[in-house]
Amino acid sequence: MKPVEIAQALTDLAEQSFDPAEFPYAFLxxxxxxxxxxxxxxxxxSNKSDLGGVLQARHIHILTCDAGRAEQTLTALKASKATVKAKVKFILxxxxxxxxxxxxxxxxxxxxAFKDFPEYFDFFRPLAGISTVRQISENxxxxxxxxxxxxxxxxxxxxxxxWGxxxxRxxxxxxxxxxxxxxxxxxxNIFGGNGRFKETLAQMSAMDSSDTHEVISTLFLAMNTKREERxxxxIPRWADGFPYVNGGLFSGRVDVPQFSKIARSYLVKVGKLxxxxxNPDIFGSMIQAIAEDEERGELGMHYTSVPNILKVLNPLFLDDxxxxxxxxxxxxxxxxxxxxxxTRIRVFDPACGSGNFLVIAYKEMRAIEAEINKRRREPDRASEIPVTNFRGIELRDFPAEIARLALVIAEYQCDVLYRGQELALAEFLPLRNENWITCGNALRLDWLSICPPTGKGVTLLADDWFDTSLDQAEIDFENEGGETYICGNPPYKGSQTQTKEQKADLAAVFDPYGISSKQIDYVGGWFIKAAAYAKTAQAESAFVSTNSICQGRIVPILWPEIFxxxxxxxFAHTSFKWTNLASHNAGVTVAIIGLATDASKSRKLxxxxxxxxxxxxxxxxxxPYLTVGEDVVVEGQRKSxxxxxxxxxxxxxxDGGNLLFSADDAVSLGLSKQDEETFLRRIYGSAEFIRGVVRKCLWIPDEKLPQALQIGSIRACIDGVRExxxxxxxxxxxxxxxxAHQFREMYHGExxxxxxPGVxxxxxxxxxxxxxxxxSIVSNLAFALYDAPLWNMALIAxxxxxxxxxxxxxKLKTDFRYSNxxxxxTFPxxxxTEKNKADLTRCAEDILLAREHHFPATIADLYAPDKMPDDLRAAHDRNDEVLERIYIGRRFKNDTERLEKLFDLYAKMTAATTIKKCKAVARP
Incomplete structure (x- = not known):
């Protein structure tokens, strides 16, 4: 059966009268x-059920039950010895x-509800032999x-x-x-006994869920009320055993949404975990996905992985x-x-999301501090690293608060790990009221006010954990002379995908420097703000970024200003594929770039x-191109x-489509063979050349226009162009x-x-x-070298x-974007020598002959990843060897070495221009 047929069968079953005895068989x-x-x-x-249900070995154990007992029955199925022995995948x-x-x-x-179970067909797909690739492999x-x-x-x-x-919201x-x-x-054990919250919910709320919201609301009220005020x-006696938590988390409104039986069942299941x-390292981002409509479809997949976070934090300051x-x-x-x-180090993430970078930084620093205390024979010493030193800015309120919650959890876990649970519990509650995560637009806020050099700026929450406004009383603590490390994974957003508001954000950042931000990726705003911050404060920064800010037209706009x-x-990590667990991350290539102002520090690539x-x-x-060498920015040149x-x-x-034709449309012009030879030519753009698509065009020199106008179909095309x-x-x-009989340009090779191709x-x-x-003619969707010696092909290939x-x-998205x-x-x-040109000409001929050997395979076929024919690959390899020996007398070891040589050669070729430009660049 096809998936659509199975889905329909389930729908039909849900609409029928429920027969407890027949349902398991009808379901199967x-x-x-x-x-x-x-x-x-x-x-x-073959039915090995030990509960009177239906058990299909290695597949499913099904049991129908009396009204209101579905939850208890599922628990029994899970505890069944037969379920375990038969290695079933599902219980129902x-x-x-x-x-x-x-x-x-x-x-x-x-x-x-029973009537809704067909909506979960995807959940049961394996029962139909339809496997899915599991995208998640984390905790x-x-x-x-x-x-x-x-x-x-x-x-x-x-x-x-x-509530929605x-x-x-x-x-x-x-x-x-x-x-x-x-x-x-x-x-x-923070509540003074394992399972107290879950047990209270189970004992005090009715099975029909009618008062679940009231019980939870009462518990929340107790956690917000000091003992002496209860x-x-x-506060009822059954809630009085819960400690005072406050810290703003339980202040404000304590009303709770109503719970249906299904919602209560999910609540119970969550509690059983x-x-x-x-894992606060990544849990914040996973919880954030719950509340973000656009992310809910990829739960648990939108976060920066711990290894990638450490690629930022280790060289930024942890290695030191x-x-x-x-x-x-x-x-x-x-x-x-x-x-x-x-104790004076602050970590500042101005795009903190749910706090991944801050949590990892905090845990790593606590580990170092614990080792210090161990060596000083002070293992029980309270941590002197304030969690408030881990500052953040986040645009949305929910992830901002989850970031603070993740840090609170991380702090408690570190205390348990390094000092023991007794000491950790004694000092954990009540929660502090400080707010060190600010909700706002990082490109609009003054970072020095959020994370000032003197350490001021931690704000006091008067009432509500979720109140992240900036107009609150400040708490001062000594941090004079401390270091600030700015880090994170800001939003990328290329110039073509930015919203009107994001374009305005960038303009607000770059306009004071007299720079047009129209071509700059959104992440570029964080780099320029970090450099501006470091100009007045002792700070270094490092961000995960699309590698596009180190390529193309952005480089000469952005980087001279940073310098x-x-x-x-x-330090920098050169381009690497993004490998977190998002299913839509294919083709995303990032770099990690760290900035500093202290010229005495070593630099690492x-x-x-x-x-x-x-x-x-x-x-x-x-x-700026993430190579070793002098700072050279490459700008377009009119001549090579x-x-x-x-x-x-x-x-x-x-032409409005009047001069271009598919192969079939060209035939419909009804031209004689001689007229075809005279007026039709094959035309190539990127798609036509790469995929072998046949297209033709009318190509009419002025001297042949009178002859062309004698042909009715051609005359109609010319009239269409004119109109x-x-x-x-x-x-x-x-x-x-x-x-009207001609293209805008009329270039062709003699x-x-x-x-x-352009892309x-x-x-x-x-x-x-x-x-x-x-x-043959080249359209504006490709580049052309007219009558150029063939050795030029060897260079390009x-x-x-x-x-x-x-x-x-x-690049254009993930494709190479060419520019003449x-x-x-600019290619150096x-x-x-004449011998060099002769050798390269032979290499180009060998590439062409290898392609011809596989006719009618297209360029797309021949150059498909992992499918390139051996003889064609060998021809390209020989071409690379010949050319690279011209450059350095041997093959290059890798692309990094290739780029360094090319930039060095480019700098020498453009020395006069480069020197002139560099005079305006103040370097440390």
Whole structure:
């Protein structure tokens, strides 16, 4: 059966009258179990259920039950010895009104009304033999907790529509934050006994869920009421055992959304998880996904992975702290000085989301502090690292508060780990009222006011944990002389995908520097603000960024200004594929760039090679293109710096579709063979050349116009062009109406043309340059070298040229975006001897012959990743070897070495211009 047929069978089953005895078999039949299989189950031959249900080994254990007992029945199925022995994947319980099921492999659950269970067809897909690729491989607790919390969240909004409005969404988010804290506190003895919160819910709320919201609201009120005030507040005895938590988390409104039976069931299931296993490193982002509509479909997948976070934090400051710890050895005074230094370090993430970077930084610093205390024989000493030193800015309120909650949880877990649970519990409650995570637009806020050099700026929450406004009383604490490390993973957003508000944000940042921000990626705003911050405060910064800010037209706009502000690139991870667990991250390539102002610090370049190993190099200087060498910015040139032939765009039709034809449409013109030869030519753009698409065009020199006008079909096309051009609002297009028989340009090769597509897939190892005859035309969707010697093709087809244009031209989404002025005219080539040219010509011929050997395979076929023919690959490899020996007398070791040589050569070729530009760049 097809999936749609199975889904329909389930829908039909849900609409029928419920028959407890027949339902299990009807359910299995819907999943395409044949008559023999069902007969064996009915007769008990293969049914091994020990509960009177239906058990299909390795698949599912189903049990129908009395009204109101679906939850207890599912618990019994899970505890069944037969369930374990038969290795079933699913358990299912239903009374015909309620429906509950669990995937025993993943822990995922379904709780719904019986009539709605067909909506969960995807959940049961494996029963139909339809497998899905599991995208998540992180901590099982984090995954299961997020899924269950999401289902609870969605159910609560369904049962309480008013809570889903913009006016009340804040309240439901606040409620979820409180709930998360309660479950964590319940399993970690913070509430004075394991399971007290869950037990109270089970004992005090009715099974029909009618008063669940009232019980939870009362508990929240107790946690917000001091012991001495509880009598006056009329806190009931059953809630009086809970400690005073406050800290703003339980202040303000304590109303709770109404719970349906299904919502209560999810609440119970969430409570059954082992919350001691919560991982605050990533849990904040997973919880954030619950409340973000656009992220809910990818729960648990939108976060920066811990290894990637450490790629930022380790070279930024953690490696230095660890090195100082090693140097200190057991010297008590040196260790004390290091500990004091750490108390004044602030970590500031101005795009903190749910706090991943801050949590990891805090935990790593606590580990170093714990080792210091151990060596100083002070293992029980309270931490002197204030959690308020981990500051953040986040645009949305819910992730901002989850960030603070994640840090609170991390602080408690570190106290338990390094000092023991007794001391951790004694000092944990009540929660502090400070707010060190600010909700706001990081590109609009003054970072010095959020994280000032003197340490001021931690604000006091008067009433509400969720109040993150800036107009509150400040708490001063000593931090004079401390270090600030700015870090994070800001939003990327290329210039084409930015909203109107985001464009305005960038303009507000760059306008004071007299810089146009129209071409700059959104993440560029964080870099310039970090450099400006470091100009007045002792600070270093590092961000995960799209590598586009180190490529193409952005480089000469952004980086000279960063250098003028006194910052330089202290370390960088060159481009690497984004490998967090998001299913939509294919093709995203990032870099990590660290800035500093202290010129005495060493500079390091981290590079991920093809074997997946990271190499580290000390560098005298790291360029904006993330290479080692002098700071050179590449800007478009009108002529080749290497004296190469001119490359131009092809010919633009501006024809309204009247001069261009598919192969079939060209036939419909009804031209004679001689007229076809005279007036039709094959035309190539990027798609036509790469995919072998046949298109033709009318190509009419002035001297042949009278002859062309004698042909009715051609005359009609020319009339169509004229009409289109005259109707245009563009004056230049209007002028071209006087020569409606021609393209805007009329360029073609007298002997041949080298063609190069304007856009090419990133997956190809070489640029798909080709040779076409003198009767073919290049459209404006490709570049052309008219009658250029064939050795130019060898240059373009080389690995050297690919890495150059990938760096200086940038990309269009994930594809290479070519530019004649920025890619070809800037390409540095040593002076070529006649022998060099002859050798390269032979290489180009060999590439063409290898392609011809596989005719009619297209360029797309021949250069598909992992499918490139051996002889073609060998021809390209030989071409690379010949060319690279011209440059350095041997093959380059890697692309990093290629780029460094190219930039060095480019700097020498453009020395006069470069020196002039660099005078305006103030370097440390």
């Amino acid at each position: 039949e819907a999943f395409d179990n044949n008559a023999t299989t069902l007969k064996r189950l009915r007769e008990g031959m 319980a239903t009374d015909g009104a309620d429906f509950e099921a669990e995937d025993l492999t993943s822990g995922d659950t379904v709780v719904c 099982v607790f984090d995954i299961n907790a997020t899924k269950l919390l999401n289902r609870l969240y969605v159910r609560l909004l369904l049962d309480n529509p008013e 409005t913009s006016e009340r 804040h309240d439901v988010n606040h409620f979820m934050a409180r709930l998360i804290f309660c479950f964590f506190a319940d399993d970690t 009598t006056a507040a009329r 082992d919350w001691t296993k919560i 702290l660890r090195a100082k710890l090693v140097e200190a050895g057991d010297n008590s005074r040196t260790l004390l000085n290091l500990r004091k230094r750490m 003028k502000l006194g910052s330089f690139i202290r 981290y590079d991920l090679n093809r074997a997946g190993e990271t190499t580290v190099r000390e560098a005298a200087n790291i360029t 710096v290497s004296g190469l032939p001119d490359m131009s765009f092809g010919n633009m039709p501006v 289109m051009r005259l109707k245009s609002k563009d004056a230049g297009t209007n002028e071209m109406a006087s020569r 002997k041949h043309t080298l063609i190069l 090419s897939s990133e997956g190809r190892e070489y640029l798909p340059v080709g040779l076409i005859d003198n009767h 080389s690995r050297l040229h690919l890495v150059w244009i990938a760096t200086v031209c940038g 002025t920025l890619g070809w005219n 080539v040593p002076t070529l």
